[in-house]
Amino acid sequence: MAAFSANWRFNKADYINNTPSRRDGTSLTEERITRRVGMKFLLNVSWNLNIPQNTIATAATYYHRFFMLRSFKRHHKYEIAGACILLACKTEETMRKISQVSSSCAKFARKDLSPYVKDEGEIEHWSRTIKKKEPMIAATLCFDLAINKPYKVLLDFVKTLKGVEKNVLQNFASHAWAIINDSYLTPMCLFQKPETIASAAIYIAAQMMDLQLSINPSNGLLWWEITDCNVRELGICVQEILDSYRIPREEEMSPDVRENGSINPSGTVNDNLNREIINSGSTTPLMNHTTHVETRNGVHTPYDNPSPSITNGVTPAQDDEMEDGQIVEDEAANGKIEDDEMDLG
Structure with missing residues (x-):
């Protein structure tokens, strides 16, 4: 893979043809699906913890960068997503305990939407996993953790x-x-x-x-x-x-x-x-040129948010990953801007 620049811009041709996952035999379509399913997990866990969108974007960037350097076949998408959330919380000074992140990961990994996961052993397993993965992710990203968004x-x-x-x-x-x-x-x-x-x-x-x-x-x-x-x-x-x-x-x-x-x-x-x-730089009003984007509450979100599944760190079958679970509704899903993030003066 061609070397990336100091600002972490990748060549899209490498994403299409030459990612670590591609070299491990994963097709572009399979990688796109797997990447998106992992991102849905990352979002569900983050929304459940009321993490600000700015921090979610940092975690998402870590996740996407990591899987341009490492293979989905060697690292489970949910484990990496959970560790990216904790790492982003530290980078962006968003105070969330590892116990909170672990509990939320366990909740969505097992599709258990009850307020609390009572399986302490499973939560402890997630805690150990995140502690192990977090420094590995930081090292893979060359400890370059400041993200422009x-x-x-x-x-x-x-x-x-x-x-x-x-x-x-x-x-x-x-x-x-x-x-x-x-x-x-x-x-x-x-x-x-x-x-x-x-x-x-x-x-x-x-x-x-x-x-x-x-x-x-x-x-x-x-x-x-x-x-x-x-x-x-x-x-x-x-x-x-x-x-x-x-x-x-x-x-x-x-x-x-x-x-x-x-x-x-x-x-x-x-x-x-x-x-x-x-x-559009003139005084001519802009019109929708290519597709009508339907909106919900004024804002469109393109994907549903199924609660993902995981069994003891083993990747489920692709068909199982694509099953729809309960949708998690959150202000972040509708793109609401927090009061402290936006001041129009």
Whole structure:
């Protein structure tokens, strides 16, 4: 695998063709499913512990980076997810005890949604596992644990918007915030800069609300120049996010998509997308150009949140992993921005 740069950007061709899991015989489609199932577990555990979204994003980034350097066949996705949560809590100074993380991991690993897991032996097993995995993950990540995330870029941009009613601004920011949240279900953070992901979320949210993005009158900058984003990279990122909302169940995939493991395997962007993004810097209202994104409570979340299963650290069959369990409802699932994370002034 080609060496990654100091800012941890990976070559997407390596993800498609040359991850450790791929070298161990796992197909791209299988890895994508396994990665997503592990992320659902990470989210369910985090929401259960009321962990802030900023810390969840850090844990998700650790998880995605780790599995670009290590194989899913050699490390269980749930164990790594649990250890990433604890490591992120320490990095972001989010106070959660290892006993809390272990108990929540045990709860969702066994699909037991009762308030407390009473099997102390199972909780102790998770505690030992997380203690063992956490330093290994930190070492694999070269102890480079500070993560730049798209949220600050989004909030800084929102503060530049003038002449927009505060409730509209809040709704727009919540839409974009939720889209950023959703992006962590995929390994997008490995290939795109935080500025690009934030800009893509801004663009999609603006389309959903028919919100006009214009040239900043104070400095004459186009909106994507304010976020320091390359328009071509922005177009690719927008398409990847929209594709992630349209991923069908594996059994409904065409043979070509099943083989390539992507709705858009060529990585090309809608021919008109870059031009439309450029035009969004004018006074023309943005319209939804490619797909209608349905919303729930104003924000769409693309995946259900099944409670995962695990049996003594043994990976269940793929079919079992894809079974739907009880959905965990949480404000984070709807992309709600905590009061201390957002101040529009």
